[in-house]
Amino acid sequence: MTSENVPGLRVFLAGGAGVLGRRVIPLLTAAGHTVVATTRSPRRTGLLRDLEAEPVRVDAHDAGALAAAVRAAAPDVVLHQLTDLAGGDLAANARLREQGTRNLVAAALAAGVRRIVAQSICWTYVPGDGPAAESVPLDLGATEPRRTTVAGVAALEAAARELPEWVVLRYGMLYGPGTWFAPDGLRAAQAREGALRAGADVTSFVHVDDAATAAVTALGWPSGAVNVCDDEPAPAREWLPAFCRAVGAPPPPASDAPRDPAARGADNRHARRELGWRPAYPSWREGFATLAIDRDIPDNGHSRQFINGRVENSGDGHDEPMPAPGKVR
Numbered sequence: 001m002t003s004e005n006v007p008g009l010r011v012f013l014a015g016g017a018g019v020l021g022r023r024v025i026p027l028l029t030a031a032g033h034t035v036v037a038t039t040r041s042p043r044r045t046g047l048l049r050d051l052e053a054e055p056v057r058v059d060a061h062d063a064g065a066l067a068a069a070v071r072a073a074a075p076d077v078v079l080h081q082l083t084d085l086a087g088g089d090l091a092a093n094a095r096l097r098e099q100g101t102r103n104l105v106a107a108a109l110a111a112g113v114r115r116i117v118a119q120s121i122c123w124t125y126v127p128g129d130g131p132a133a134e135s136v137p138l139d140l141g142a143t144e145p146r147r148t149t150v151a152g153v154a155a156l157e158a159a160a161r162e163l164p165e166w167v168v169l170r171y172g173m174l175y176g177p178g179t180w181f182a183p184d185g186l187r188a189a190q191a192r193e194g195a196l197r198a199g200a201d202v203t204s205f206v207h208v209d210d211a212a213t214a215a216v217t218a219l220g221w222p223s224g225a226v227n228v229c230d231d232e233p234a235p236a237r238e239w240l241p242a243f244c245r246a247v248g249a250p251p252p253p254a255s256d257a258p259r260d261p262a263a264r265g266a267d268n269r270h271a272r273r274e275l276g277w278r279p280a281y282p283s284w285r286e287g288f289a290t291l292a293i294d295r296d297i298p299d300n301g302h303s304r305q306f307i308n309g310r311v312e313n314s315g316d317g318h319d320e321p322m323p324a325p326g327k328v329r
């Protein structure tokens with residue numbers, strides 16, 4: 001099934017004002033769905049209304065309030081786009097993945113919701129050669145700090161599977177407006193400081209608009225995990241110079257360190273061939289070229305973008321939930 005033949009649904013969007021949530025809402029309403037979207041912030045309820053979603057203020061760590069909010073919304077589907085990365089706190093994000101998802105799934109089950117679509121990531125597979133397909137196991141034996149990230153992902157995905165119908169979107173590295181890979185984002189700042197090295201570690205990217213489109217299309221996908229990433233997993237020595245050019249940073253310093261075997265990229269053939277997903281940006285090559293001109297959806301001054309000194313400058317990888325070239329894990 002595709003999003004075009006999914007009838008108008010009531011969607012409970014957990015994380016409606018985030019970088020992905022605010023792109024997803026207009027796509028949902030354009031497709032005829034009704035959206036109840038969460039935020040914790042009174043300042044972001046206006047943004048949600050402007051996007052034609054019904055705002056509900058709730059913290060995912062408050063199980064009772066979340067259950068009441070889902071019950072009141074009476075949704076057909078729960079769309080989980082919660083992350084907690086603005087503070088760069090790996091443990092906080094893992095706690096949201098574990099406990100927040102647990103609360104959301106419990107709320108959905110109590111309200112009789114049959115389907116969940118949940119945001120995950122595609123770089124927690126076991127180490128190996130070549131891009132990982134969805135059948136590759138998660139890297140549960142990783143050492144810290146990666147272990148915390150993998151455990152959070154595993155808990156999120158296991159909880160999602162408790163609903164009768166579930167889709168886990170294993171996103172590639174998000175880039176585009178509002179993300180860390182934007183001209184005003186964290187990685188651009190690091191690139192301007194020469195803090196990212198062009199080495200052998202492989203990353204799979206996805207433009208934030210393609211990630212949003214996949215979330216809406218996934219309302220009609222069969223249960224399963226899906227790598228949602230572009231066609232061209234690439235080593236930093238290929239993509240980082242292009243990223244630096246796009247965000248006005250000098251050419252990056254090179255690294256001759258061997259590839260971290262966990263930095264292998266992901267294979268999107270399931271999404272493309274079996275589910276018919278068609279990213280507008282099949283490669284970061286064309287996607288990065290748009291970075292200088294794309295603009296984010298205004299967020300009423302509530303920016304998650306920047307970011308504290310701890311994340312920007314620690315350089316030890318311990319507060320880096322996502323691989324950064326030369327700073328990995």
Ligand SMILES: NC(=O)c1ccc[n+]([C@@H]2O[C@H](COP(=O)([O-])OP(=O)(O)OC[C@H]3O[C@@H](n4cnc5c(N)ncnc54)[C@H](OP(=O)(O)O)[C@@H]3O)[C@@H](O)[C@H]2O)c1
Nearest residue numbers: 015018019039040059060082083084085086173174179180
């Ligand atoms: N696959 C990827 O590469 C990937 C995935 C996620 C994030 N990132 C990067 O990380 C950057 C920052 O991410 P972020 O996590 O700060 O994102 P964000 O885009 O602000 O989204 C976080 C969402 O989760 C909600 N949320 C967080 N904690 C919550 C809680 N306890 N209860 C209820 N809702 C909660 C936020 O709601 P409020 O409105 O209440 O704040 C917001 O809607 C992004 O711009 C992106 O570059 C990358």
